[in-house]
Amino acid sequence: MSDLPVGWKLATFGELMAPEPGSLTDGPFGSKLKTAHYVSVGPRVVRLGNIGVGEFLAKDEAYIAPDYYETLLKHRVLPGDLLIAGLADPVGRCCLAPGDIGDAIVKADCFRAKPHPDVTNAYLMHYLNSPQGREALENSSHGLGRLRINLRDLREVPVPVAPKAEQRRIVAKLESLFARPRRAREELSHIPRLIESYTKAILEVAFRGDLTKPFREKNNLPAWETKPLHSLIAEGPTNGYSPRAGDNPSGTLSLKLTATTRGFLDLSERATKRLSDIISEDSQYWLQEGDILVQRANSLEYVGATAIFRGPPKTYIYPDLMMRLRVKGDVLRRYLWRFLNSPDARSYFKNNATGTAGNMPKINGRTLKALPVPMPSELEMSEVVRRIDTKLAYVESATSEYTKAESFLSRLDQANLAKAFRGELVPQDPNDEPASVLLERIRAERTGEKPIGGARRGRAATGRESPLAETEADPCPC
Numbered sequence: 372m373s374d375l376p377v378g379w380k381l382a383t384f385g386e387l388m389a390p391e392p393g394s395l396t397d398g399p400f401g402s403k404l405k406t407a408h409y410v411s412v413g414p415r416v417v418r419l420g421n422i423g424v425g426e427f428l429a430k431d432e433a434y435i436a437p438d439y440y441e442t443l444l445k446h447r448v449l450p451g452d453l454l455i456a457g458l459a460d461p462v463g464r465c466c467l468a469p470g471d472i473g474d475a476i477v478k479a480d481c482f483r484a485k486p487h488p489d490v491t492n493a494y495l496m497h498y499l500n501s502p503q504g505r506e507a508l509e510n511s512s513h514g515l516g517r518l519r520i521n522l523r524d525l526r527e528v529p530v531p532v533a534p535k536a537e538q539r540r541i542v543a544k545l546e547s548l549f550a551r552p553r554r555a556r557e558e559l560s561h562i563p564r565l566i567e568s569y570t571k572a573i574l575e576v577a578f579r580g581d582l583t584k585p586f587r588e589k590n591n592l593p594a595w596e597t598k599p600l601h602s603l604i605a606e607g608p609t610n611g612y613s614p615r616a617g618d619n620p621s622g623t624l625s626l627k628l629t630a631t632t633r634g635f636l637d638l639s640e641r642a643t644k645r646l647s648d649i650i651s652e653d654s655q656y657w658l659q660e661g662d663i664l665v666q667r668a669n670s671l672e673y674v675g676a677t678a679i680f681r682g683p684p685k686t687y688i689y690p691d692l693m694m695r696l697r698v699k700g701d702v703l704r705r706y707l708w709r710f711l712n713s714p715d716a717r718s719y720f721k722n723n724a725t726g727t728a729g730n731m732p733k734i735n736g737r738t739l740k741a742l743p744v745p746m747p748s749e750l751e752m753s754e755v756v757r758r759i760d761t762k763l764a765y766v767e768s769a770t771s772e773y774t775k776a777e778s779f780l781s782r783l784d785q786a787n788l789a790k791a792f793r794g795e796l797v798p799q800d801p802n803d804e805p806a807s808v809l810l811e812r813i814r815a816e817r818t819g820e821k822p823i824g825g826a827r828r829g830r831a832a833t834g835r836e837s838p839l840a841e842t843e844a845d846p847c848p849c
Contacts, residue, residue, distance in 0.1 A: 376794030378534050380806035385526030387490045390817040394485040397457065397522050398446050398477040409433050414440040414474035417448055417481055420670060422456040424500050425549075427466045431670075437474070446476040446483065451492055453484035455499065455525070460628060462518040463508030463525070465499040467492060482525060487813045494538040497545055498530060501788035531792055532810060534803035544797050548787050552780045559780075562773045566766050570634075573762050574713040578745050583754050592748045601740035603707065606697035608665065608736040611689035612656045614648045623650040625688045631664050631678035634712045635770060638682055639778055646688075656688040661704055663696040664689055665711060668733040675720030675734060677711035679704065694739060702749075705756045710744055719743070 375381060388394040398404065404416070413434040420431030435443075448454065450470040455463055457480040468475070468483075477483045486492055498504045507528050512518040520528075533541060576582045580595050613625070622645045630642035650656060658664075662680040666673060669692070680687075689695060698704040710716055719742055724732035747755060790796045814820075 378805045380532050382532050384528040389485045389487050397482050398479045400479045408435050410436050416478050418478045422454050424464045427469045443476050448475040448483050455482040459518040462512050465496045491538040493542045501792050503792045532806040536803045540797040541791050571714050578713050586754050592751050595745050595747050597743045598746050600742040604696050605699045608694035608739050611691050611693050613691040622646040628692050632676050636678045657685045658687050665694045667694045668692045668731045671721050671732050674732050679708050702753050
């Protein structure tokens, strides 16, 4: 960020907050907010699952009693406030609190920020979600398994500040550019639900034995048995390794948690990362063709999500939030992969997860090994796998196309954001008040001092109307 556009100035995130006490805060920790405090109706608790990339997600609802809310007003959220995630993925993702949020507070590992009135809220939101912002946030984060940023480090994250008028032009232009991808995402959003519903129905029927019942009866095959998973695997489960990501071009490639969330392996750029470390050739963490990967930690919706690794050997390692199983025989491998993603297995993981009152429900190796697996004869197992594959072939093709479309839209958004914070998205106006003056005014308000040289507003010092005055006056999110 050394080569800033003319009129821009580097500041820290904390320097851009309103001068009032508590303008940047996190949620209550420990005993101040527990599951026991939650009620069915009341002021809202904003949790990690509500903070999307530029979008408030209404799912994952939680509420507290009005009288208890009154004791936590330090953590209060108002419409338009910045909501920032303290945990990946990605760390520091940001959205604006919606206008209809009502009474609300942030939970632990979430931050609420109230910028100074002369700093456009949406400008900061877009910066934190940009490639430059994500890099700055990751560089300030900690943690081996899942990146985390604390309040102190968030205050020190560097932010390139454009002149106030240019901030508004950038936000207006970005909102215009995001309109078409947003509409495309709305159309695409129906696809995962349809795919998930159909897939669940097929797997449920398959592992009840109904899908192959005629085949079993025709061939006079024995009834199914139930066996614990540990009796069916050759090796594992073993947890992965999560050193910090870095910019070492020779660093080892690692899967992210998102690489297996949908039940299929994703080796795209968004699902992998380059580490600062170079893992040794004899490391136990290298993935081999056919390894089964099970998510040991995620939201309740995804804990236990499973995929088979299909990729080159000694090219990727897997993170600590996954467990690896090794199984002899491709038919058994595919059978177990399908079952681990079935409604029965997912229900088992949800019911046996620990830490469900926190942010990351988890299962351990002992829980995974004890999973009861319905087992047909070897001949019928092959038929179960074949019929599932046949019925889900179209679904898997649709999933692949959906993933590609979603990835393209994300790359398009990131390209526009990167351009915005290089100063290349909108025209610059030499008559804009420089960011240095804006920052001096904010500093003076915070310290009670008189700003040096005063502040220029509206027209340029010459009194000449700015050529972009009409653009500056256009309303935009703030």
